[in-house]
Every structure is written in C-alpha cells, then in structure tokens.
Amino acid sequence: MRARIEAWAAATLCFVGLALVVQAYWQVIAAPSLTALPWDTHKRLRAKLARPGRVITRDGVEILAPVRAEGGWAYRYGAPEAFAHLTGYDEQTGLRGKFFDVLSGEAGCGDWRAWLMEPVPPGCDVVLTVDGRAQEAAAEALKGYRGCVLAVRVGDGAVLAAASAPTYNPLSMSTPEEVDVVATDPHEPLLFRPTQKLYAPGWAMAWVTAAATVETGGEVARRRWQCDGAWQCGRMTVRCPVAHGRVSLPDALLRHCRVAMTQMSDALGPQAFRNFLKALHLLDQASDMVLPSAAGRMPDLFDWRGRENLADAVLGERFVRLTPLAVERFFLTMARGGEVVQPYLVAQVKSPSGHVLQVFQAKSLGRAVRQETAAEILELMKAGGEIYKSAMVELGWSQDLGGTGAAAWWVPDPEKHGLGTAWVVGMAPAPQPQIVLTLVLEDVPDEKMAVELGMSLLNYLGRMAV
C-alpha cells in the first residue's frame, strides 16, 4: 500500500515538475519569439485558405467576388470605382474590414452543408441595400466633380445609392506606396463623403427652422415677416440680396429670405430650437451605415453670443456643420410623416448555400413632428419642385417629373472666392414620395449644375421603381 502511495506521489511530482518546465519554456524562454509573431496568424491563414464570401448589391451585382489566387483566394472587384468606398481596398477598410469575420467565415456563420462540401468552411455573403444600377448612375453623374449622392427609399430607410467623388481604384492600392499616394491626395478620394464629410448645410437649416415653426402650430407660424433687405439681430446684421417685403413662412422659405427666417428663429427662441434638433436627431452620427461617420456641429445657443449664434445656425453658413446623411435624414423624416429612422446599408448576411442568417432593418428613433407638420413641409417641397422643373424646361429638358419635390441652394466658401457648395434635395414621385435623394457638389459657382444632375438622377431612380 505504502509503496503504491509513494509511486503515485512520485508520478504526481514528476508531472508537476514537467508542467513547470514546459510553462517556463513557453512563458520565459520562447516568449519573445512568440510575441514577435503576427497577432492573428490563425485568422490570416484561415482567411487565405477559406473561400471568402461575396459582397453583392440587392439586384445581384457582385461587387466583391472570390477568385483563386496563388496559395489560396483573393477578391475580384466588380465596377471597382463606383463601389470603392463601400468595399474598401483591403481587409481593414470598408465593408471588407467591417465584415471581415463574416466574409472569412471566422464568425462561424456557415451551415453544415458548407462544412461537408469544403475542407475549410467558406465565408458568408453580405447583401447590401444598395441597387447596382442606381449606384453606377450616381457615380457616373459625379464624374469630374467633388461631392456625393445619397438616395434612400422612404418606405424602409434602405440606402439605394451612396456615391462619393473623387473615388479611387482599389485595384491600384496593393503597396503601401500606392496607398500613400491616394491617402495624401488633397481632394480626399478616400473620404466617404455622405457620412464622413462635414459641410456648411446652408438653406437646409431654413427647412429645419420652417418645420420647427410649423410644429409649434402657434402664432409664429402664421405671422407675416417684414424684409427690408437687412435686419439687426443683436450685434449681427442679417442681409438679403433684395428686400423681399412682407413675406409668409412659405414665401420666406422658397424665396430664400434670410431676414424672415432669422426673425422666425428669433421668435421661436433657442430652447425650442434646440429641443427640436434633439427630437430630429439632426446632429447624430449615421450609426447604421456601417462605414465611419461624423456627428454634426452646432454653435452654443446659450452663451453670451447665443442670439447671434441662433441666427447663424439658421443660415447654416458659418458654424453649423452637417454630413449629407444628416440633411438627407431630415427630409426623409418629413417624407415618412414625421418618424426619424437611421438609414441602413447592409440588408442581409447569407450562408454559402444561400440561407438567410441575419436580416437588418432601419432603426426607428421615434417621432420628431406631427403628421400634419410633415405633410405641410412636403407641400412646400412640391412647390419648390415646380420652380426647379421650370428651370429644367428652360434648359430644354422635357421629361415629366410628376410632381417631384425639390429644394436647392448654394453656400459660399469664404476661403474660395466665388466658389461654394451646391445642395439639391429631391423627392419622387408625388404625392407619396418613395425616394429621397441628396446631391452635393463642392467648389462650384452656383447650384445650376447640381440641380441638373440631381433632377435627372431623381428622374432615373423614380422610373426604376426601386
């Protein structure tokens, strides 16, 4: 008995001793060489051996598709330049980066058929809400310009097109030197403008102010304003290029009367204005666009310069900054009868054998305005649309836009003489808009070109019945 206990004790001691030696080896002696290895060797190796998933548009365009390459798999880009900002150019950027685990199969999203069929289970597919034709049309419209296009379906908040210009070719981004050339380009081709670039929103803020005023439903909404061409607001002088005379809210909005709009916000007051921006989620980031996004900026409405800051905020030229997505989201809210949603870009994740594993949808952020207010703003958009339609007819454009709503404006850039940012927001078709489109062009002398591009894109999307 004693001999057996002694044998057990000796064996246990030997085991513990051995374990100590092994541990000491890995943790002390071999540690430096281990930490020098790339942190995720397994992940990278697997990513090379497993057939990666595809990224496809809602209409089936493969914008990223796996191809056999030396020692494993690589990606082929379909229409690389139109989709560059969405796909990214390596496994750290764009959707390739965001969905790396899903696309490489690392997330374990495959099913048993895939496990049986292939030695290393393949990655899953990512299906976008983006429509291939709409995206290519948007990218084509922006050629030769700097700016962006964002089109969202009203019914569910799905992004149909999100194009940014200038773009780049992900195929010529294979060495660090090549990436460096594109990354340091002063025209910022890597920037995904719809969600990342902060612009002076200009007259978009007047539309926001009009909605706030209508929503209060009080006397301010029915008041007539007097524009003599200039108005003293505290220490600041607000000027109109012409004296608009006596104007109502619709006149002020559609005829771009700066004096009346700032008088209106002054009558609303900073607290009501700020509460309204909060309800609209106007300054929020684009959380469901998957790609990086910026939050909006607003001057302090309650400091010693609060009154002037509010007037400045309403004109949207000096201190306010919004992404095109934030402006789009405001008009989308009006088209949706007052409900705010976060537009979304990825529709589904599918297994290699085509089974839907995950479905995404737009998040509702609650109601910002009453249905009646939203309807009134849509009526004003329609009246605006008539103005731009007649401008298009003058240009020899004969297509019928069928009661499209539109708003367009231009914001001067104080640093670039005579140049600025042109904005167009359009809705089609009337009376129940199904698409809201925002187009931004940078460094242009006025909004004419933007109107032409924006309205023809809207017309094209409207006909696609997306």
Ligand SMILES: [Zn+2]
């Ligand atoms: Zn005026």
